[in-house]
Amino acid sequence: MIEVKNLQKVYQNGDIKVPALKDISLKIEEGEFVAIMGSSGSGKSTFMNILGCLDRLTSGEYLLDGIPIQERNEEELSQIRNLKIGFVFQSFNLIPRTTALKNVELPLLYARKTQSDRREKAMELLEKVGLKDRIYHMPNEMSGGQRQRVAIARALANEPPLILADEPTGNLDSKSGEEVMEIFKKLNDEGVTIIIVTHEPDIAQHCKRIVTFKDGNLISDELVKNRL
Secondary structure (H helix, E strand, O other): OOOEEEEEEEEEOOOOEEEEEEEEEEOOOOOOOEEEEEOOOHHHHHHHHHHHOOOOOOEEEEEOOOOEEHHOOOOHHHHHHHEEEEEEEEOOOOOOOOOOOHHHHHHHHHOOHHHHHHHHHHHHHHHHHHHHHHHOOHHHOHHHHOOOOOOOOHHHHOOOEEEEEEOOOOOHHHHHHHHHHHHHHHHHHHOEEEEEEOOOOHOOOOOOOEEEEEOOOOEEEEEOOOOO
16 A cells, blocks of 8 residues: 655755655555554654645655555645545644534545535445434534544545544544544455554554654564554
8 A cells, every 4th residue: 555665855944954754664554553653753744744645755665555656746635635635734724614424525526526426425434333313413512522433434435445543633633533443444344545643642542653753763663562
């Protein structure tokens, strides 16, 4: 699913070059469930942005489903994101004055699905994440955990093979965080590849593999032994 070879990312700040990622090589197979860990400034978020085709690498190679990403233009990258990747963010990124149903329908609108198809699919996804009774609620009428479940349903709208989640439990209490991780586990059991950036060790223990960054280097890559 994902292969990076000798990936480097350098940010230019005036005359100063700031290396964010240094010679990273990594493979993630289809169906894996991976946590990316590291302290602030370790490079984990930069790595996630490159995997999500939101940022470009400086040198090296990135293959997503066999596609060499560094060779694609912005329009092609946008299409790849829409077809292959579902994003879940710490801050939910829901449209405030729009119901849960309409938020989940949004990617289907961009995909030019009919109104009835959009509605049917969105309702199915909201039921899947346990929000059948919240479909007409606005984000401000829902708890943080419920909002994150709406965001997960929206990420699944175009049936992407890959979910990228950046600190998905960062704004949640521990109970809601556990519920969100259970949803990710079920999706992974159904074959979706999931990569989560987290700084919480107990959240990482729900995953099958933990990759750790420090100062732009990949310092460990381990299977989770005592998985939660």
